[in-house]
Amino acid sequence: xxxxxxxxxxxxxxxxxxxxxxxxxxxxxxxxxxxxxxxxxxxxxxxxxxxxxxxxxxxxxxxxxx
Numbered sequence: 001x002x003x004x005x006x007x008x009x010x011x012x013x014x015x016x017x018x019x020x021x022x023x024x025x026x027x028x029x030x031x032x033x034x035x036x037x038x039x040x041x042x043x044x045x046x047x048x049x050x051x052x053x054x055x056x057x058x059x060x061x062x063x064x065x066x
Contacts, residue, residue: 002025003022003032003034004022004024004025005021005022005023006022006034006053006055007021007022007053007054007055008020008021008034008053009053009054009057010036010052011052018038018040018041019038019039019054020036020037020038020039020043021037022034022036022037023035023036023037023043024045031047031048031049032047032048033045033046033048034046034048034051036051
């Protein structure tokens with residue numbers, strides 16, 4: 001299953017979140033690596049295991065965005 005166009009987030013410390021969209025995918029040393037186009041930053045390659053899914057976050061917080 002491809003992760004291209006999946007919306008993701010990543011937390012840094014306890015006060016900083018980044019949101020972005022996956023634009024590339026590869027496997028390196030057994031890890032799924034994805035290229036993320038961040039909303040307010042340059043793109044980076046990240047381990048998929050270190051990212052959260054915006055879709056799953058929205059399901060966990062059903063009142064969000066209303």
